[in-house]
Amino acid sequence: MAPAQRALSLLCLLASQTCALNLPAAATAAGTSPRALPRLVRPNARAPPPSAMCDTTSEKAAEREETLEYFKTLGGFSFGSLGLFVALTAGAGMEDVQAGNLVLVALCVYGAYLLFFDGGVTQKALENQAIRQLAEEEGEIMEEAPRANVGIYTAQAATADPAATVNTLASDGFVRVDQVISPATASALLAFVNAELERKQQALAAADLTAEGSFGDVLMRENRYDLLLDMDPPVRAALEEALSPLRAVLGGSVGEDAELFELAALVSDPRAPRQPVHPDTPFKAGDGAAIVTTFVALQDVDETMGPTGFIPQTHTSEAHARFNTKDDGGRERVALLRERPNHVGILSIGGANLIDSRLFHCGGANNSGRRRVLFYFSFRRRGKVTPSGSLLYKLRRAGYALDNTDQWLVGASATQGQSAAVVT
Ligand SMILES: O=C(O)CCC(=O)C(=O)O
Incomplete structure (x- = not known):
């Protein structure tokens, strides 16, 4: 893969992780905001009993809000990149390749900003995701292990x-x-x-x-x-x-x-x-x-x-x-x-x-x-x-x-x- 393509893939991954983890919510984990933390449904999660219907309704609303946020951010990224590309080519008369590279550089700079200059929020969110995955894998291993007396x-x-x-x-x-x-x-x-x-x-x-x-x-x-x-x-x-x-x-x-x-x-x-x-x-x-x-x-x-x-x-x-x-x-x-x-x-x-x-x-x-x-x-x-x-x-x-x-x-x-x- 060409370096530019690799950088783009990385940024897309970063962007999707960032969106999926809902950054403002992740900020709560860092103690910066009192809002609720992001929610994630485990595939094997059991259905809640009827008494939990109110909880379920509000959780569904929260999920909908998160999904909306996800698409808004993804849309922002896509339209922003496309807009910049059009402005550089049609507006400033730049070559397609040069304009594409410039858009990639801009995305890289933004990615670096997210990782290093946002008070560690993105990094913390990525770390949390990794820890969550580790914990789930440990859970699967322990389920298979013998039960103790x-x-x-x-x-x-x-x-x-x-x-x-x-x-x-x-x-x-x-x-x-x-x-x-x-x-x-x-x-x-x-x-x-x-x-x-x-x-x-x-x-x-x-x-x-x-x-x-x-x-x-x-x-x-x-x-x-x-x-x-x-x-x-x-x-x-x-x-x-x-x-x-x-x-x-x-x-x-x-x-x-x-x-x-x-x-x-x-x-x-x-x-x-x-x-x-x-x-x-x-x-x-x-x-x-x-x-x-x-x-x-x-x-x-x-x-x-x-x-x-x-x-x-x-x-x-x-x-x-x-x-x-x-x-x-x-x-x-x-x-x-x-x-x-x-x-x-x-x-x-x-x-x-x-x-x-x-x-x-x-x-x-x-x-x-x-x-x-x-x-x-x-x-x-x-x-x-x-x-x-x-x-x-x-x-x-x-x-x-x-x-x-x-x-x-x-x-x-x-x-x-x-x-x-x-x-x-
Ligand atoms: O919530 C639990 O059941 C245990 C929590 C725990 O072990 C801990 O936070 O160190």
Whole structure:
């Protein structure tokens, strides 16, 4: 192919990618605009239930708008190029070949502008597209892989014999504990999270709030939010209830004096894409678990709602080394995903998945018409230095720990409406 033709093909590709990704929407991912992120239908997406009809209608309208935008931009490119070509040939009397080359140069300059001088928006959009594709391919591999036998306990069993739960978590990096909070507590927190998310989105739209102070840095932000939580009464009540069966398990895993490290809600709306497989923290030589994260379901989470996927026993140096192998074209990574049995983390309301933060896992694609909300909190072994987690700045230095809950948590349900007492 002649260089000029190659450049044109590249530009067309860039233009179509740019349009398909809807640049203004991609800007949201970079935190520049509060508008909704672009949507993409997975070919195997299941039809939403009748209750999701309103969602579906608005999604269809959004899709129509995107398609219109696509054709408008494509039309703009084509007519602009043609107009310039005609102006150069018929207007300025230039030779066809020269005029064609000039049009190509103009397109190249515009392409370079898009890539390098638009604040990284185009590059980010292209990267997002690549990550999305990677995540979908990983999902297909994991679907073919064997299913893991995982340890599942009731809250009652975990309370009666915490050592068994601690041992399962230590060996698998994963354990499920059912019924850690009651459906009533879960529903109250769900209503609070939904209201809080709406309030924060409105404040963001009105530029009264910054995203950094309210949302964590979650992977694949399209229709997905990591909403940082304060010690509001419904949050405090859920935490207190969950710690009743889990305190001994967490203490046995990361120390009786472990510090509260994260407190947030993961919200995944219909069409949230799958995340790529990742650990939350890297493996460090000679280390035991530094952080244990507890994800609590605030409603039932079935297979269509993008339950978290876990690969038990990958909180090890060997699994991290294989996953991070460089220069082999991703062969070891794929082999790991294909060989290791995985677990699809469906949950009933009030149930919890606990992980060692080094475990490989990912949020699934929400192919249902329903919002999925997981309340999550993590505790970090005292003295461990890690990157900061999803915790409001004001709570980071509050000194909340497993061994002083009597100062910040006890009687949470009785103190509904009162403001949080901060341990200093
Ligand atoms: O959404 C989920 O199920 C898990 C999210 C997650 O693992 C993450 O954001 O690190």
